[in-house]
Amino acid sequence: MKRIKLIEVRSELGAGTRGASMGPDALRVACLNKGSDYFRRYNSVVTQDLNHVLFDKTPFRLAKHIDAIYTVQKGIASAVEQTLRFGEFPLVLAGDHSSANATIAGIKAAYPHKTLGVIWIDAHADIHSPYTTPSGNVHGMPLAASLGEDNLPCQRNQPDADTEFFWRRLQNLAEPGPKLRPEHLVYVAVRDTEEEENAVIERLNIKWIKLDEFQAKGSRRLVREIYEHLRYCDLVYISFDVDSLDSEFSKGTGTPVEKGLYLSEAENLCQDLLENDRVVCFEMVEINPTLDNENTMAKNAFNILEKATAAIERRLRLEEVVSR
Numbered sequence: 001m002k003r004i005k006l007i008e009v010r011s012e013l014g015a016g017t018r019g020a021s022m023g024p025d026a027l028r029v030a031c032l033n034k035g036s037d038y039f040r041r042y043n044s045v046v047t048q049d050l051n052h053v054l055f056d057k058t059p060f061r062l063a064k065h066i067d068a069i070y071t072v073q074k075g076i077a078s079a080v081e082q083t084l085r086f087g088e089f090p091l092v093l094a095g096d097h098s099s100a101n102a103t104i105a106g107i108k109a110a111y112p113h114k115t116l117g118v119i120w121i122d123a124h125a126d127i128h129s130p131y132t133t134p135s136g137n138v139h140g141m142p143l144a145a146s147l148g149e150d151n152l153p154c155q156r157n158q159p160d161a162d163t164e165f166f167w168r169r170l171q172n173l174a175e176p177g178p179k180l181r182p183e184h185l186v187y188v189a190v191r192d193t194e195e196e197e198n199a200v201i202e203r204l205n206i207k208w209i210k211l212d213e214f215q216a217k218g219s220r221r222l223v224r225e226i227y228e229h230l231r232y233c234d235l236v237y238i239s240f241d242v243d244s245l246d247s248e249f250s251k252g253t254g255t256p257v258e259k260g261l262y263l264s265e266a267e268n269l270c271q272d273l274l275e276n277d278r279v280v281c282f283e284m285v286e287i288n289p290t291l292d293n294e295n296t297m298a299k300n301a302f303n304i305l306e307k308a309t310a311a312i313e314r315r316l317r318l319e320e321v322v323s324r
Helices: 020-034 051-055 066-085 099-110 142-147 161-171 195-204 211-217 219-229 263-274 296-323
Strands: 004-009 043-046 089-094 116-121 185-188 207-209 235-241 279-285
Touching: 004 066, 004 296, 020 089, 020 296, 066 089, 066 099, 066 161, 066 279, 089 099, 089 296, 099 116, 099 142, 099 235, 099 279, 116 142, 116 263, 142 161, 185 219, 207 219, 211 219, 211 263, 219 263, 235 263, 263 279, 263 296, 279 296
Parallel strands: 004 043, 004 089, 089 279, 116 185, 116 235, 185 207, 235 279
Antiparallel strands: none
8 A cells, every 4th residue: 555654844944933843743742642653653754954043143034044944945845756756645744834835846846747736724824925024934935935926016025135046946946937826726714814915815816715614614515615626636735734723722833823723623624635536745734832731732733633644544545446
């Protein structure tokens, strides 16, 4: 059977709050406390993180540590590409969400001629660029990098030449040009956005499933609608930020937002989405145990991870039976 490979990314260079680098280890602690053998069942690879540069002052005010982030992302993209080329399913456990640009680049490097759809489950749209960012935190920029989108109509900043140099490098990671088209991106549970993000989402006509629609229709129906929207995509990548959960369940993350998904809703959503045979990668990000009490966020996230992984395994077994 096709195997799952864990790719552990401990970089938190893109985050505004420290501690997301401990997310993968917090999941391991939750696993041990639950008495699960999850982390013994799968091979894992740990990518280079360069978190030591956080002790240095970054000259990149509008994209903090973007030089080191570029180096880190090259490693992530390479690990994802190799995993796919070996016929394995990459399951990425990452610190901050800037890693998603590299995951997407790695998928496209492995499948350069295939069309990729992205399902983005998150409280935030993460579609800022150095030209629009209010914070300079690169974890708010991965989709702008993947889309090749600067959002210049909403420009509020003037990045210096060095920032622009590394920003172009991120946009052209693994192979030149955009990796994703706006019509192949679906937002789920996004609810904390800035004006510039709202404007670019509207201009690009990105599908946005808000919480009230999710709760009115339910997971099964919405998943059918999402895959109908992505019907022209050969492959799908699912990115799950734990702050998509309601802040009642997601205190242990850098930017919790109220009125989010309930745990059971997130579990059902991930399971239902992962049953589709076009999904080639799943990523979970932004667990920060330093902001938490009793590792609650990682415990909740680990339950979601176990159920998501079980759905992947069921599907891989089914594919194997069909291909015999």
